[in-house]
Amino acid sequence: MTASTRAASPGMEVRPCVHVGWPFDDMAAMNRQYKEEADMKNVLFTVVARALVMTGLACSPAVAQDRVEELATYQGPDRQARLIEAAKKENGITIYHAYPALTNVMAAFTKKYGIKTRPWRAGSEAVLQRLTTEARGNRFEVDIVQNNAPENEAAHREKLLQAVRTPLTDDLIPQAVPAHREWVGITLDVWVAAYNTTKVKESELPKRYEDLQDPRWKGRLGIEANNHGWYGTLLSELGEQRGREIFNNIVATNGISARKGHSLLTTMVGSGEVPLALTVYNWNPEQLAAKGAPIKGLPIDPVIAQPSTVALMKKAPNPASAILFYEFVISEAGQRIMQGMSYVTTHKRLEHPLRNASLKFVDPVKALDMQAVWLADFEKTILKK
């Protein structure tokens, strides 16, 4: 979206902004231009010329922050109707996300409200990096950000997020709703072990982490290389000393081979390369098994989970549409879509066997504060042996 279309939206306070038009007003036009002319030289000249003219003339979209806040926290009975009315004057929403689950939800949302979504996907760290860098550069194009709880907690610390007061949060489990309400948990990433059913017999499956010290697991264990959040939380649950002792023993006796990325690790389990992986997301083996692969998930107590969250940007250019999306994701309809894709949702009425009383949660605040310590510990114990 360009500054001019944004300025056209009524109901927003707009700072006068010299729109020095880029030759293309949107990407589609740009592509057409490419296809028709492929005349890069001309365009490059224009760019240089414009660059010279407008050095120093940065124009920022000045959507009133108050308006975002007002819409997000309004509690009146006509809340929904107001949002829908206001959304009509907006121009779709831009969503930064790190999650494959969101694609189907976005499609359903567009179908329901007729509001277009512009998704931008990257890894969780890259999403956070782009948010913070854009905000520092006074660029506010994104409306909704989806990310792991610790990353969105970091965005909260960066003062980029807007708290949303919606009655729908009453239907969610408490871990999905932090006190500051600047993000909301939409699903739970539950770490489970996964094993290859042709390489591991049912009878030898471990029941507790202690069982993995048995030499029968020599050369058969794998782990994701960046799961220090899981590891830190697990140690506090098992007891620091006992937990560390168990893992030192496992590594010394059997070794744990670390793999970069949960999907690689899952693929490796499915192919037999890693007979038993300690940390995949619960939906990883389920989705692969649905295709017929010899893989099964295996929760080992204490099972650890971390919310995946959605947040509204404080300076969202399309706040009403964004809030509608926010509420759609945590509504029963939105949650059902994700449940259908093997995700553990946060909606109280949609049950899941993994979401039981013994489930332990990564504390996002602690995960941020302890990041360096947990990382060093994980590296020392597991990666660098």
Add this chain to the structure above:
Amino acid sequence: MGTTWDARMGELRSAGPSGNGWRFLNTQWLVIGVCLAAVAYLALMPLGFLVWQSFLTPDSAEAAARYTLGNYATAYGSAETLRLLGNSLVFAGGTAAFAFLVGGSLAWMNERTNTPFKRLFFALSIVPLIIPGIMFTISWILLGSPKIGLLNLLLQRWFGTEYVFLNVYSMWGMIWVEGLHYSPMAFLMMTAAFRSMDPSLEESAMMSGASIFQIFWRITLKLTWPAIFASLLILFVRAIEAFEVPALLGIPVGIHVFTSAIYQAVHQYPSQVGLASAYGTTLLLITTGGIYLQSRLTGRGSRYATVTGKGFRPRVVDLGPWRYVTAGIFIVYFLLIVLLPFLVLLWSSLQRYYSVPSMEALGQVGLDAYRFLWSHPTIIDSVWNSLLLAFASATIVMLLTSVVCWIVVKTRLPGRWLLDNIASLPLVFPGLVLGLAVMVFYLNFNIGIYGTLWIMLVVYVTRFMPYGMRYNSTSMLQIHKELEESAQMSGADWFTTFRRILLPLLKPGLLAGWIYVFIVSIRELSASILLYSPGNEVVSIVIWELWENGQFVELSALGVVFILALLALVMLAQYMGRRFGVKEI
């Protein structure tokens, strides 16, 4: 040419603004000025960012950035860094040597000998480069892992033993995979060098009774020494900066390299860009050292110029019966290195999930993955965007660096090796730091390219400029100055000489470099992922996304299509080059 330049500079200076010295302010100065400004702008901006950041603490809402030396203390204050650097040096040294050996010998066989069917092998030699890094590495896991590696399983069944023949999870495995993956880089560079070689020296040696080996060792290699050095240098530096192979093959067995530390630093909150930059300075120093050495090596006039005013017609060495041996080597290379990983991808793309080939799995073969690709919402647009970007960046990089290389190689401008160095440094900027530098810059200096394809073009040109420099300077060194001089004697101005004499003679290097930059632009991910925007996805992002989603089978299908399509493009480029380039035999 050097003296001409100096004379002109002198003339210009003495003439002053009112004199007729201004007549030199014509196309020559315009072209040179624009190119110099472009290189300085593209390379110095991220360099400045990197150095500046390395002295800053992380910036967050809670604690603003302040100046510090702490990043350097953290980075270089521990023995751990030295250990990582040691691993990196072994890995990069091994990779460079191995990749050069493979790529260089293939290039020699292809360009300088009468090996049968060699024309076919040109495009095939480039295939390993075309396969996306993740896919190439994984297909080698599927081939050479001790547990499920097909080669191991096959050999074990053959000999009826449990012995593990190959283990890709080792330093040797890493060198093997990375070396094979980048051997086309040496292949392209050496091809260009061999193509522009005057065969008269080899012929004289042969007349004097030297054997083929002696000719190769004492004439061919010596004459192409700048190209050899450039290949080794760029392979070495690139391998130090490599991330995928060490992450997929090294981490599982506890082999960590320097880039893991950089990766770890930026993937935190608050992002330790400063620390990553401090690590990055080591890579900058290594590169600077290498470029300086190269400038010393090639700074002594026209020792390596083989394209001269004399009738120039490259001729090949007759290998006699040995030509069947070299053809055999080509075929083995093709089967082992090109076909095997390709077949693994093809096999996997026909399955519903990857499983070791068996009769049972054969029953599940289907085209679902290809159907998925066909119906993928963004794939057509991203392919189009990638092709545009790759075409534009390859063309801009090669033309821009041809002018810069002319200055570096053909003039005696003081400090010209620094110019070479500046243009070469982007090679070692960690991709994410480069992406971030460009992002921060264009957010604050808003000329409307942020959020468009243009910003990615800027990054690609910056990132791949160093390769253009090496390809062009190698070819430029081979062109003797007498050719330019006679053009000028005949009244041609600089621009005409450059366009009509130099560029056509540079064509082997230009084409080789163009192909290389084209392919690596399509694969670029680490900077693209930060800078692409909704609606202008590129292919590497789609690949990454499939990978993140665990859609390995669909990814394999994309890999297969990718290889076939790029292979066709490379063959087309080769055909065009032959059609309009220097005459070959």
